Amino acid sequence: MATTTAEPSDAGPSLQSGAHPTSSTPKTLDETTPFVDYAVQQAQLYQKAFNDALDSxxxxxxxxxxxxxxxxxxxxxxxxxxxxxxxxxxxxxxxxxxxxxxxxxxxxSSHPIITCGAAASLSFVVLKRPRRFMYYNALRLFVSEEALIKRATLQVGELRQVIESIKAESEKLEKRALHAEEEFLRGRTKLRQAGKQIQSVIQSAYKIERKARGLKDILGDLPKREASHFRSQVSKLASEAKNERNTLTKEVSKISNYGISV
Structure with a gap:
């Protein structure tokens, strides 16, 4: 009996010590519940707005x-x-x-004569030769023979004038071509003669160069002072002859390019 009565007295302090945390937990739940409800309401509103926009x-x-x-x-x-x-x-x-x-x-098919006549008249109108034949025949009916002769004479005169002008122009052109041909032949002859003269001058330049080389050999026997003076003059003359020879050789090449043998 003593043990059964002592159990409530031991349990009392333990229950009193656990009463403080249970009283603080409802307080925090009461504070956070409005925020959760507000967030849920806002989410529902956004979902509704999204659904309405999607439906629209x-x-x-x-x-x-x-x-x-x-x-x-x-x-x-x-x-x-x-x-x-x-x-x-x-x-x-x-x-x-x-x-x-x-x-x-x-x-x-029912009127063959009229059809043939219409075809013939159409051929006269469309085709060139029958149309010309019909035109001249109709012109003869309405114009006198003297007028036709006069018209033909005028046309023949015009043709004769055109032919005479063509003949005169052709004669002028023939004379001009003949003169140009003569000038060309004369020019070819002059070019050939000039080429031969140039060839002779080139040969002379060769001779001058050979003489200059011979003079250089002779100048070796003279005293050194006089030999140097003459040697410079001879070298200058030989170089001038060589330059002239090269220039004339180019001119001969030009003449040969025109097809003229020199």
Missing amino acids: AVEYSKSRLSQIRSTSSAHSQQFLGALHDLKSDYNAYEELLFGKIKEGVHIA
Whole structure:
């Protein structure tokens, strides 16, 4: 009995010591609950706004698709109607054309003389030679013979004047060509003669160069002072002769390029 009565007295302090944390936990829950509810409400509002926007976009797309479908069907119906009208008009014109052709063939077969006359008259109008023949025959009917002779005489005179002017111009051109040919031949002759003269001058330049080399050998026997003075003069003359020879050789090459043998 003593043990059973002592258990409540031991449990009392333990229960009292655990009462303080249980009282602080509801206090923190009461403080955080309004924030959670507000966040949940805002999330619900955003979700609702998003769903409304999505529904409105879907409805707008459906309405636009229906409008496009209706307008495209209307345009296609209009195009098909216009195509049908065009086809009916083409058939009508085709029937009318073939009807006229059949009627013309029937008339031509029933009136062969009129058809031949119409074909002959059409050939006279369309073809060049029959048209010219018909024109001159009609002109003879309405114009006198003297007028035709006068007109023909004038035309022949004009042709004779044109031919005379052509002859005079051709004579001038022939004279000019003959003169140019003579000048060309004379120029060729002059160029050939000039080339030969240049060749002779080149040979003279060669001789001068050989003499200059011979003089250099002779000057070796003279005293050194006088030999150096003459040697410089001889070398200068030899170089001048060589330069002239090279220049004349180029001129001969130019003449040869014109096809003139030198």
